[in-house]
Amino acid sequence: MSDMDDMDDGSGIIKKFMFLNRKAPHGTVYALEGLEVVLITAAFDQDVSLVFTDDGVFQLMKGIDSKGIEVKDFSKTYRALEGYDIEKLYVDQASMDARGLTEDDLIVDVTVLSVDEMANLMAEQDVVISF
Amino acid sequence: MPMVNIAGKEVEVDEEGYLVDLSQWNEDIAKYMAVEEKVDLTESHWEVVNFLREYYAEYQIAPAVRVLTKAIGKKLGPEKGNNKYLYELFPYGPAKQACKIAGLPKPTGCI
Numbered sequence: 001m002s003d004m005d006d007m008d009d010g011s012g013i014i015k016k017f018m019f020l021n022r023k024a025p026h027g028t029v030y031a032l033e034g035l036e037v038v039l040i041t042a043a044f045d046q047d048v049s050l051v052f053t054d055d056g057v058f059q060l061m062k063g064i065d066s067k068g069i070e071v072k073d074f075s076k077t078y079r080a081l082e083g084y085d086i087e088k089l090y091v092d093q094a095s096m097d098a099r100g101l102t103e104d105d106l107i108v109d110v111t112v113l114s115v116d117e118m119a120n121l122m123a124e125q126d127v128v129i130s131f
Numbered sequence: 132m133p134m135v136n137i138a139g140k141e142v143e144v145d146e147e148g149y150l151v152d153l154s155q156w157n158e159d160i161a162k163y164m165a166v167e168e169k170v171d172l173t174e175s176h177w178e179v180v181n182f183l184r185e186y187y188a189e190y191q192i193a194p195a196v197r198v199l200t201k202a203i204g205k206k207l208g209p210e211k212g213n214n215k216y217l218y219e220l221f222p223y224g225p226a227k228q229a230c231k232i233a234g235l236p237k238p239t240g241c242i
Contacts, residue, residue, distance in 0.1 A: 043195060072191065080190035083198045 015126040016047045021056035022130060025075065026066060031059050032074055034131030039077075042084040049121065050081070052110070053092035056131075057099060060091070060106040078108050092118055137163045149231055153187070156234030164232045168223065176220055176232070182206065183233040193238040196226040 019038050025031045041048060052060055059075065066073040081089070089110045096102065096112065103110060113121065122128060132151060134141050138159035143151040148167055150156060161180060165172045172180075182203060186194055194202065196217075204212015211217075217225035226238045 039192070039195070043197065074191055076189065076191045080192060080194070080198075083194065083202055 014045065014047055016049070016124060017041060018049045018051060018122065018125040018128045020128060020130040021050065021052045021059055022054045024055040025059045025061075025064065026069060026071055030131040031056070032072075035074060035077060037129070037131075038081070038086065039084060042081075042086055048086050049088040049090060049125070050086065051090045051092070051118070051121075053095045053118070055095075055099075057091055057095045057101060057106075060089075060108060060110065061101070062105055062107045075107055081108070090118070090121065135163075147237065149237055150234040153234045153236075156184075160234060161232050164234075168221075168228045168231060170221060170228060170232065172232070176229075178207065178211075179203065179217065179220060179225065179229050180233045183229055183235060187233070187235050193226065193230045193235040195238050196224065199226055199229075199238075 019034060019041075021031060021034055023030045038048065038050060060078060061075065064073050064075045078089075081087070089108055090113050091103075091106070091110045093112050093114050103112060132143050132145055134143055136142075140155075140159075142155050142160065145151055148164070150160060150164075162172065165176070170176065183193065183199070186199075186202065196214075200212055200214060200217060202212075203217070217229075221228040230236070230238055
């Protein structure tokens, strides 16, 4: 249970956290574990950004069907992030291009960033955690 | 994992009593879980339980209590989207107890 919202422990420090998702959704546990960490972090009222780059862009693809490999399709869960007040989602333009993907292929609204823009965004962060 | 017999059907639950295979869920299971949680199911309880099942179907997770409260407020009105109302229905935590009754896993971020 978390009722962090109602508690005031006097800390109130807000840091900029970036979660960097680099791996395909299935085959390893990184994507799902990363998503769970993000959902838990949301309880602490921090400034959270999610970045999808390399094969990580596949995590956001529409129409994933994981029945054949008998694992849960958690791609719909990215759409719940808004309700957790996590609204800063970024994808890497070059990773999208290399995989023939456009924003229309993704299940959530994202901001597409160039390599330079991404580098600037990363430089602004207090904490970068890579999955 | 432990098996329990609910209305003549064997179902598997985890060590905290949550249903393992949520596709097995039915009203008998909800009623059984409610008795376990010492909750008297009323229309108002069902409203929350059904809301949670819809939320899970859409997002594939059980929401954290803060998110549940906000989402209920949006769908069912502010008089229901608050901690007081939800804790009166589910005294040991709306996310924990209502999810169990709804056959969902324990909410992520429920530490």
